[in-house]
Amino acid sequence: AFSWRTQTGLGLWLALLLCITFSPLQLYMPMFLQQLHGLDPLSAGFTVASASLAWTAGSLATAGARAPWPDRLMLIGPAIMAVSLVAMAVFTPRADVAPLLPAIILLGAGIGQCWPFVAQRIMGSATEGNEVVAASSVPTVQQMGIALGAAIAGLVANVSGMSAAVPDEGMARAAAWVPASFLAWALLAFLAGLRLYRLRRS
Numbered sequence: 001a002f003s004w005r006t007q008t009g010l011g012l013w014l015a016l017l018l019c020i021t022f023s024p025l026q027l028y029m030p031m032f033l034q035q036l037h038g039l040d041p042l043s044a045g046f047t048v049a050s051a052s053l054a055w056t057a058g059s060l061a062t063a064g065a066r067a068p069w070p071d072r073l074m075l076i077g078p079a080i081m082a083v084s085l086v087a088m089a090v091f092t093p094r095a096d097v098a099p100l101l102p103a104i105i106l107l108g109a110g111i112g113q114c115w116p117f118v119a120q121r122i123m124g125s126a127t128e129g130n131e132v133v134a135a136s137s138v139p140t141v142q143q144m145g146i147a148l149g150a151a152i153a154g155l156v157a158n159v160s161g162m163s164a165a166v167p168d169e170g171m172a173r174a175a176a177w178v179p180a181s182f183l184a185w186a187l188l189a190f191l192a193g194l195r196l197y198r199l200r201r202s
Contacts, residue, residue: 006125006199007125008122008127008134010192010195011119011196014121014189015118015142015145017145018081019111020145020148020149022111023153024149024178024179025088025107025179026146027154028175029047029088029092031044033100036093036171037095037096050108054106055111057109057112058109070120071196073113073117074117074118075194076110076114077111077113078114079110079186080109080110085180088104088107089176114193122134122137123135123138153182156174160174162174
């Protein structure tokens with residue numbers, strides 16, 4: 001299923017890696033916004049929810065794109081997410097919350113603009129008779145990616161020295177290292193998209 005020699009396999013890898021890259025936002029950012037930036041729980045929740053809204057908006061905006069844009073968007077999406085993670089790593093430990101909102105929105109927009117085409121590649125390139133299995137694998141892989149990303153983010157936060165939900169030096173380090181550590185997953189997603197692009201051109 002996860003073969004790098006088929007479009008369906010690469011699509012599944014891309015879906016998994018994109019969801020891993022997106023997952024730490026929902027896990028730790030609400031706490032960082034409350035403890036390091038002084039937001040109340042409702043404001044922190046709405047701030048993080050803006051990424052999900054951007055995911056939806058990005059998907060709706062690009063769903064009708066025609067060739068060659070789908071292939072391009074599957075490369076641009078992970079790149080945008082990488083830029084967003086860098087911005088979050090820089091600005092989350094700081095006191096000013098204003099630069100964080102665009103970074104959070106960008107993370108959602110990055111995955112949203114390419115998600116329809118990732119799902120399309122997974123289902124459209126499945127071998128005959130496996131179309132239903134391929135379609136049902138998309139939400140399964142999505143949940144796997146979010147779960148794996150949450151586990152990785154927890155490990156990074158722990159190694160960074162965060163031991164409690166208090167605004168100390170450990171939390172400040174975790175606020176920088178958690179998003180920074182997920183740059184590798186964004187890069188792997190870009191490479192998977194590049195491999196898919198080349199496979200389709202061969």
